Amino acid sequence: MKTYLTLSLYSMAIVGMGYFLPRSAFIPQLTLYSISFCAYLFLVYTFKNQKYSLNFILISALVLRLLLMGAWPVLSDDFYRYFFDGQLIGLGINPYAALPGDLLANGTIPRSVYWETLLDKMNSPNYFSVYPPLHQLFFWISTWIGEDIFHNIVSLRSIVLVFEMINLWLIKELLINLKIPTYRLAWYAFNPLIILELTGNLHFEGMVLTGLLLALYFYSRKNVKFTALGWSLAVGIKLSPLLTAPIWIKSWKKSDFIKFTLITSLALLVLFAPLLLGGQLANFYTSFRLYQSSFEFNASIYYGLRWFSGFFIDYNPIGLLGPSLNFFAAALLLGIGFFKKTLTTSDLASNIVWMYLVFLLLQTTVHPWYLIPALGISLFTANYLFIVWSGSVFLSYHAYSQQVFKEDFRMIALEYLLLLIALVLIGYRYHKNKKSQIPH
Structure with a gap:
């Protein structure tokens, strides 16, 4: 009975956030998010200690997502650019x-x-599109239904839901194959950040996770070809999974690594062919670099360095700090790839999670949905950092609580303080467990 009451409370919180509250209503949004996150933790605890079938978890997760089928995306306005690009493709325009x-x-x-609304509402009218061709494919499909924004939303949301069902199935299969308790599926199935940012706000990190899960699934079966294709799918959706590229260096013996590299290279050439052959790679790169060196949101280390630099310079150093932090992140990720040997599927998953953490902590922009791929992969590890972060990252939406976008650094400090506490506790537990394994 408590489970059904909790699911009902969770459903009301999700519906309230999705249908009745604008993004600017931060306190009510945060209250409902906190309620849904507490319900989420209770559900995971319940599924861990009571024998509910996996089918019950899957059906409940699907129902929670379907509740948002008719909702307008509240927390993000990226979808206006999605449909604008999709309609351009339909007209034969690059x-x-x-x-x-x-x-x-x-x-x-x-x-x-229709067109003027898309243009007026989009947040990037002065930039060339930065979404890869495979991303654009789904934009185009979502506009087949015609020039109606709500129908486009429902169409794209249906695609997102299909990938969510694939993710839930892949997580279930991997948990079973790796002999990990299957209740962990609930950590993904009921996470409110997952439901709100994917089904609600139509972000594609769930599709990125699909590619990474496919890579893990086939890696566990030592299938080089399909592991390469799965990882290529993740990169084809968004470029961010390239950060995990070094992890494959020590994951294969030499002959398999060569095969993996060749298949990945060929697959990525095919997936990015429309961009490469269209002659617009320079435009794409210009917007991508501009985004990397101009936008700031919910950063951690970067904000600390920017504050410190204020004692010496009187301008925003993002143009220098952004690329420098990316270079430093690349060096650290290469180090993980070279020095952390991957022996098992769980080792591979653990290294991917740590690589995402390093990468995100060194970025100038960390939107809440960026956490989702690492959160999904973390289910196969003992690392709960991204689950903790998914609870605190909602504080970043305080920046939209006023008419003029403005971040409150107290909120950001609280978010990352909670993450730091979780990191210390996980490190302490790891050290304690390792010490207890040493023979006396």
């Missing part, structure tokens, strides 16, 4: 070739309420 505002001004796209 989304990397021109700026959105120019297309309307020169009459390339029609003047209508």
Whole structure:
């Protein structure tokens, strides 16, 4: 009975956030998110200590996601650019070739309420599209239904839900194959950040996770070809999984590594062919670099360095700090790849999680949905950092509580303080367990 009451309370919190509260209503949003996160923890505890079938977990998870089927994305406005790019493809226009505002001004796209709404509401009208071609494919599919934003939302949300069901199945299979308690599926199935950011706000990190899970699934079976294709799918959706590339250096014997590299290279050439052959790689790279060196949101180490630099310089050093931190992150990730040998699937998963943590802590922009791939992979490890972070990262949305975007660094400090406490506790537990294994 407590389980059903908790699911009902969770459902009401999700519905309240998805249908009735704007992004600017931070305190009510945070209250409902806190309720849903507490319900989430209770559900995981219940599934750990009571024998509920995996089918019950899967059906309950699907119902929670379906509750948001008719909701307008609340916490993000990225979807306006999704549909703008998708409609351009439908008209035979390369989304990397021109700026959105120019297309309307020169009459390339029609003047209508639909197109003008997309243009007015999007957050990147002065940038070339930074979404890879495979990402664009799903934008295009979501616009087949016509020029109606709500119908486009439902169409894309249906695609996201399909991938979510694939993720839940893959997690279940991997847990069983790796002989890990299957209740851990609930850590992903009921996480409110997952439900709100994927099903609710239509972000594609769930599809990135699908590729990484496929890579883990086939790696556990020593299938080089399909491991390579799974990882290539993740990179094809978003470039961020490239951060895990060094992990494969010590994951294969020499002949398999060569095979993996060749298949991955070929797959990525195919997936990025529309961009490479379209002659717009320079536009794509320009916007990507501009994003890396101009945008700031919910950073940790970068904000500390920026504050410290204020004692010596009187301008924002993001143009220097952003690339420098990326270079440092690349060096650390290469170090993990070279010095942390991967022996098992769980080892591979653990190294991927740590690589994501290093990468995100050194970024200038960390949106809440960036955590999702690492959170999903962490289920196969003893590392609960990203689960903790998924609870505190919602504090970053305080920046939208006013008409003018403004971050409250007390909120960000609290978010990362909770993450630091979790990191210390995990490190202490690891040290304690390792010490207890030493023979006396």
